[in-house]
Amino acid sequence: MANFKKSEIGKIEEIEKNYENGKVFLHDILNLTSSEISITKMPKGTKLPFNHKHKQNEEIYIFLKGEGIFTIDGEKIEIKEGTLIKVLPEGIRTMEAKDDLEYICIQAKKDSLEQFGLGDGELC
Amino acid sequence: MANFKKSEIGKIEEIEKNYENGKVFLHDILNLTSSEISITKMPKGTKLPFNHKHKQNEEIYIFLKGEGIFTIDGEKIEIKEGTLIKVLPEGIRTMEAKDDLEYICIQAKKDSLEQFGLGDGELC
Numbered sequence: 001m002a003n004f005k006k007s008e009i010g011k012i013e014e015i016e017k018n019y020e021n022g023k024v025f026l027h028d029i030l031n032l033t034s035s036e037i038s039i040t041k042m043p044k045g046t047k048l049p050f051n052h053k054h055k056q057n058e059e060i061y062i063f064l065k066g067e068g069i070f071t072i073d074g075e076k077i078e079i080k081e082g083t084l085i086k087v088l089p090e091g092i093r094t095m096e097a098k099d100d101l102e103y104i105c106i107q108a109k110k111d112s113l114e115q116f117g118l119g120d121g122e123l124c
Numbered sequence: 125m126a127n128f129k130k131s132e133i134g135k136i137e138e139i140e141k142n143y144e145n146g147k148v149f150l151h152d153i154l155n156l157t158s159s160e161i162s163i164t165k166m167p168k169g170t171k172l173p174f175n176h177k178h179k180q181n182e183e184i185y186i187f188l189k190g191e192g193i194f195t196i197d198g199e200k201i202e203i204k205e206g207t208l209i210k211v212l213p214e215g216i217r218t219m220e221a222k223d224d225l226e227y228i229c230i231q232a233k234k235d236s237l238e239q240f241g242l243g244d245g246e247l248c
């Protein structure tokens with residue numbers, strides 16, 4: 001069996017043409033076993049209609065384009081290209097887009113990482 | 125203690141202005157415990173000067189811009205905006221940029237994910 005799996009999702013700025021609600025989850029596409037990843041475009045002026053938290057997964061948001069407000073436990077944070085936010089499972093979070101907002105969200109089990117970078121890699 | 129940590133890395137297309145070799149690792153910036161994430165811009169015409177594999181971590185590459193060739197176990201794969209590649213730990217990988225190549229790489233422990241999406245999230 002090949003040691004990899006590849007897919008194509010097209011241009012992120014046109015993601016709503018291929019994926020409902022402008023969001024694609026990668027877990028099922030790539031058969032992931034270590035993390036769930038979503039790639040999203042939220043249109044200008046939209047708000048997530050709910051708050052959420054997690055049971056055991058840490059989330060990391062990487063904002064690629066646009067502007068908006070991320071709210072965690074009632075604290076409002078301005079977001080734009082290059083903003084990074086890690087949220088612990090118990091953080092209550094929601095988001096709104098002031099301009100078309102493109103972002104990647106990674107969720108993986110808190111405290112599961114044992115080694116990383118040069119510690120897990122091997123030259124060959 | 126706050127349930128989040130935020131940082132700013134600026135525009136990815138200018139990442140080499142702020143980070144050596146056009147690469148930033150997020151583990152230490154965000155105190156991650158679930159995954160290591162890097163954001164990279166590889167200049168046109170460059171090749172990684174080594175092959176590598178991993179001990180226990182699955183890697184996921186998300187290509188944001190540019191063109192190049194990703195090689196896994198000797199198999200060459202064309203990469204461009206919207207290409208996604210998951211590599212199992214034992215896959216021997218390297219990469220070259222045919223045009224300025226921007227990508228995000230996530231590594232997390234293979235088989236560590238227990239629940240995801242609606243399974244791990246809770247509305248509140």
